[in-house]
Amino acid sequence: MPREVREGDIALARGAAHRAFTLVVVRDYEGGRVLLGEKLRGFGAGYYNGFGGKVERGETVEAAAARELTEEANVEATNMTRRGALRFVFDDKPLEPWLVHVFHCSRYDGEIAASDEMRPEWFDLDDVPFENMWADDPYWWPLFLEEKEFVGTFTFTNTTTLVDYWIRETKDLMLDVEAMTANE
Numbered sequence: 001m002p003r004e005v006r007e008g009d010i011a012l013a014r015g016a017a018h019r020a021f022t023l024v025v026v027r028d029y030e031g032g033r034v035l036l037g038e039k040l041r042g043f044g045a046g047y048y049n050g051f052g053g054k055v056e057r058g059e060t061v062e063a064a065a066a067r068e069l070t071e072e073a074n075v076e077a078t079n080m081t082r083r084g085a086l087r088f089v090f091d092d093k094p095l096e097p098w099l100v101h102v103f104h105c106s107r108y109d110g111e112i113a114a115s116d117e118m119r120p121e122w123f124d125l126d127d128v129p130f131e132n133m134w135a136d137d138p139y140w141w142p143l144f145l146e147e148k149e150f151v152g153t154f155t156f157t158n159t160t161t162l163v164d165y166w167i168r169e170t171k172d173l174m175l176d177v178e179a180m181t182a183n184e
Ligand SMILES: Nc1nc2c([nH]c(=O)n2[C@H]2C[C@H](O)[C@@H](COP(=O)(O)OP(=O)(O)OP(=O)(O)O)O2)c(=O)[nH]1
Pocket: 021, 022, 023, 024, 042, 043, 044, 049, 050, 051, 052, 053, 054, 088, 098, 100, 134, 135, 136, 137
């Protein structure tokens, strides 16, 4: 069982840069569903997840989120909001933690279609397939579905085993993101 720790209890290498990633979850309010994709290759292959990837050099986080949604699910977001920042620390990867910026998309243009990276599928809100998702997801999804903003840190060993974590709602997401990326 992962251990819940206090914020600040997870030691981060001082001055370590973060690698920035995006993650977009599309929500269909009328249908009471969310869009996930089965990851077909690369990191996290076999898991269901939102759409996203690395923020490229010179790109804003927002632009990266929109680009990845288009590349992976074939649609263009017309209403997307930033909802969370999740930091991942891996003991078996380069020391720099990952910072995944989570977005919520409620409107888009185009037709959802599969890409060679993701196979999109709609899930009812009470049927999100946590057994086939990253181990941290059950801790922040409730906040996501309740329309809250959130920040947290998760430590993994052997890439996919969650060891410890903290997660909380935030009233000022961008201020917390700044604090999480200070010392870079
Ligand atoms: N839900 C969830 N998503 C995660 C976790 N860790 C993690 O990297 N992600 C997301 C962030 C990104 O959307 C995605 C990883 O990015 P990626 O490897 O697909 O990046 P990419 O498309 O730029 O990679 P590439 O294969 O094109 O080089 O997985 C996690 O623990 N939970």
